[in-house]
Amino acid sequence: MTQTSVSAKVSGEAYGAPAPKSGENTWLWLLKIVTGPLLVIFLAVHFIVNHYIGETGLLTYKDVVAYYQNPLIPIMEIGFLASVVTHSLLGLRGIILDLKPSRNFLKILDWVFLIAGILIVVYGTWLALTIASRGA
Amino acid sequence: MSEKWNITLKVSRQKEGETPHFDEYKMEVDPDEYVLDAVERVWAFMDRTVCFRHACHHSTCGACGMRVNNVEKLTCITSIRDMCQDGGTLKVEPLRNFPVISDLAVDMGSLYNRLEAVGARSVLPVPEAEIEKPASTWDPADQQYIRLADCIECGLCISACPSAATSSGYLGPAVLAGAQANGLKRNPELLQLVDAEDGVWRCHSAFECSAVCPSLVDPARRIMNLRTQVFTERFSRLFHKA
Amino acid sequence: MEKPSPDKFWTWFNPVGRETGGWAFILNRVTALGLTFYLYLHLVILSQLATGPQAYDQFVALMRNPISISAEVLVVAAGIMHGLNGIRIVLTTFGFGVTRQKQLFYGLMALALVIILFFTVRMFTA
Ligand code: SF4
Numbered sequence: 433m434t435q436t437s438v439s440a441k442v443s444g445e446a447y448g449a450p451a452p453k454s455g456e457n458t459w460l461w462l463l464k465i466v467t468g469p470l471l472v473i474f475l476a477v478h479f480i481v482n483h484y485i486g487e488t489g490l491l492t493y494k495d496v497v498a499y500y501q502n503p504l505i506p507i508m509e510i511g512f513l514a515s516v517v518t519h520s521l522l523g524l525r526g527i528i529l530d531l532k533p534s535r536n537f538l539k540i541l542d543w544v545f546l547i548a549g550i551l552i553v554v555y556g557t558w559l560a561l562t563i564a565s566r567g568a
Numbered sequence: 569m570s571e572k573w574n575i576t577l578k579v580s581r582q583k584e585g586e587t588p589h590f591d592e593y594k595m596e597v598d599p600d601e602y603v604l605d606a607v608e609r610v611w612a613f614m615d616r617t618v619c620f621r622h623a624c625h626h627s628t629c630g631a632c633g634m635r636v637n638n639v640e641k642l643t644c645i646t647s648i649r650d651m652c653q654d655g656g657t658l659k660v661e662p663l664r665n666f667p668v669i670s671d672l673a674v675d676m677g678s679l680y681n682r683l684e685a686v687g688a689r690s691v692l693p694v695p696e697a698e699i700e701k702p703a704s705t706w707d708p709a710d711q712q713y714i715r716l717a718d719c720i721e722c723g724l725c726i727s728a729c730p731s732a733a734t735s736s737g738y739l740g741p742a743v744l745a746g747a748q749a750n751g752l753k754r755n756p757e758l759l760q761l762v763d764a765e766d767g768v769w770r771c772h773s774a775f776e777c778s779a780v781c782p783s784l785v786d787p788a789r790r791i792m793n794l795r796t797q798v799f800t801e802r803f804s805r806l807f808h809k810a
Numbered sequence: 811m812e813k814p815s816p817d818k819f820w821t822w823f824n825p826v827g828r829e830t831g832g833w834a835f836i837l838n839r840v841t842a843l844g845l846t847f848y849l850y851l852h853l854v855i856l857s858q859l860a861t862g863p864q865a866y867d868q869f870v871a872l873m874r875n876p877i878s879i880s881a882e883v884l885v886v887a888a889g890i891m892h893g894l895n896g897i898r899i900v901l902t903t904f905g906f907g908v909t910r911q912k913q914l915f916y917g918l919m920a921l922a923l924v925i926i927l928f929f930t931v932r933m934f935t936a
Contacts, residue, residue: 453737455765458802461795469900472893479886483932492870493863520846526772527839529765530734531819552853562860638827730828730835733821772839773899775831775911788831789908796905 455529455538460522467519474512481505497566506560513556521545570598573654577606579618580661581671588668590659591615597648604632604643607660607672620672627782630722634672635661640724642782663727665736676723682739683721686762687755688746690717696749718785719745725777725787737766741777741787744768748790752797763798830912838895841888848885879933886933887926894918 481499500506525545533541574596582588593610604622611618622632625644632643636651637659652658666674694713695706725741726732732740739747739762747758762768768791777787825836858866873879898915902908 453765456767456769458763458769458799461769462799465900465903468896472897475889475893493859493866496859496866516849520842520849523842524846527843529770530731530822532735532737556853559856559860635827640827728827728832730822730832734819772835773831773902773911774828774835775902776829779829779831786909788902788911789905792903792905792908795903 453535456526460525463518464522464526467515467522470515471512471519474508474515477508478512497563500560500564503564506564509560510553510557514553517549517552521549570600573597573599573648575606575648575652575655576657577610578657578659579607579610579671580659581618582662582668583670584668588661591618599649599654600647602644603634603636603641603646603648603651603658603660606648606658607634607643618672619670628720630720633663633722633724633727635659635663635727640728640780642722642724645782663723665726665729665732665740666723674723676721678736679721679723679726679740679742682743683746686739686743686747686758687750688717688719688743689750691715692717692749696751698749717746717749718783720783722782724780724782725785728776728780730774730776731770731772735766735770738770739766741771741781741791742785744771744794745785745787745790748794748797752794752801756801759798759801762794763802768795768798830915834895834898834915838892838899841892841895844888845885845892848888876934883926883930883933886929887922890922890925890929891919894922 525541528541529538574594577593577595578590579593580588581591593614595606595609595614597606597609604625607618607620608622611620620632620634622644623629624631627642627645630642633640634643635641636643636646638661640663641651643660648658660672662668662672662674666676666678669675691714693711694715695703695708695710697715697717699715699718719742721742723742729738729741732738744762744767747755747762750758752758752762771788771791773788775788777791778785778789781787822839823836825833828836855869858869873882895915895918898907898911898918901914902911907914
């Protein structure tokens with residue numbers, strides 16, 4: 433069986449099924465399935481520290497700034513943000529795939545998601561560093 | 569003495585392109601008869617225009633799959649007793665996710681085509697059938713014995729699958745199960761077919777296929793195993809070109 | 811050629827005639843959409859932190875009413891259910907518990923319920 437015959441058979445003209453499309457692949461899936469459990473861990477830590485530090489948790493601006501003085505915290509929060517953005521954009525993309533987007537639309541979408549994802553993480557990093565720097 | 573129940577059979581009626589409606593048939597049945605028997609009785613004594621598919625009557629041909637009270641069933645082995653009560657209603661509809669040809673008969677051409685494309689075998693060596701134990705634990709000598717594959721190509725799994733519902737291009741549980749049984753090791757060219765948008769990754773882990781499969785194929789388990797196969801293959805190709 | 815068909819898109823949402831795994835899938839997707847919405851809302855709101863103490867503390871004060879807290883409980887609940895359901899998906903994907911996925915689902919959801927109740931009580935009384 434050659435490669436062309438595989439796709440030709442699946443597309444089986446009479447039934448109008450599409451040839452294999454490359455809208456999804458091992459690596460995208462891997463990213464989603466690895467960020468998933470990471471998020472469970474991050475979220476647990478995020479919940480616990482944000483709500484159980486001190487008596488009432490981080491409720492005031494002052495608390496948050498003080499908390500960000502520990503260098504591990506901004507690093508963790510940025511890792512959390514990167515994972516959550518990746519996971520959510522990939523998940524959203526998976527749902528959009530169910531709408532059977534045209535190839536052109538998907539290409540544009542991929543770029544929009546990639547750039548948006550990077551911008552959000554950059555913004556988050558900036559925010560975390562800003563907060564951390566206010567403590568001095 | 570055999571029991572008698574009075575039931576109403578609600579049959580989905582639809583010729584190609586029409587919107588479906590239900591016709592109701594009241595009848596006396598033995599609850600230990602099968603749903604297919606009731607449908608046949610309509611055809612035999614009440615309405616000659618009812619269209620449905622069936623052949624073997626013993627869960628081998630895979631032709632009589634329908635939705636009975638919203639759940640995919642192989643009607644030749646689904647007893648009426650299991651689906652309703654005396655005086656109750658049995659609703660039969662055609663399988664989802666296939667084009668309806670007429671009433672309860674659907675066009676399963678896409679399924680057969682795709683099964684062929686992944687080289688799904690109808691007969692295979694016993695160890696590879698993974699009955700009772702994983703392939704690796706069989707005695708190599710058993711390789712000489714063959715058996716029929718479990719899948720009877722009934723399409724119930726495709727009908728039950730929410731991913732197949734939104735994407736008609738999705739290869740679907742039975743096909744991916746066929747690919748898994750065939751194995752990427754033996755058929756590396758399957759990789760481009762299953763490692764794609766409409767392949768293994770389209771599965772959203774709803775496990776509906778395994779819930780309705782009448783033949784213990786457990787397509788969901790096989791899809792998960794195929795994922796591991798795909799991943800292993802892709803990973804090893806990173807290091808040496810195939 | 812397959813055409814975009816938004817009408818069929820919503821079929822995933824229909825729970826009729828579905829089983830445990832199908833409900834889990836619906837639950838997972840609904841919570842996913844909710845959490846995605848919340849995530850980006852959360853990020854916008856956090857930009858308040860950058861504008862300084864007044865704006866942020868005012869905002870936090872504003873959020874301390876039963877309606878906002880209920881909304882937060884919903885988010886927390888969605889996160890917990892999505893996360894624990896995700897554990898089921900990861901395990902089964904790698905071949906663990908595939909034949910026990912229903913029990914796995916009910917077990918994890920029972921755990922989710924306990925955690926959600928804990929947070930609900932805690933959030934309303936804190
Ligand atoms: S995998 Fe099971 S449900 Fe699907 S076509 Fe084969 S026998 Fe039918």
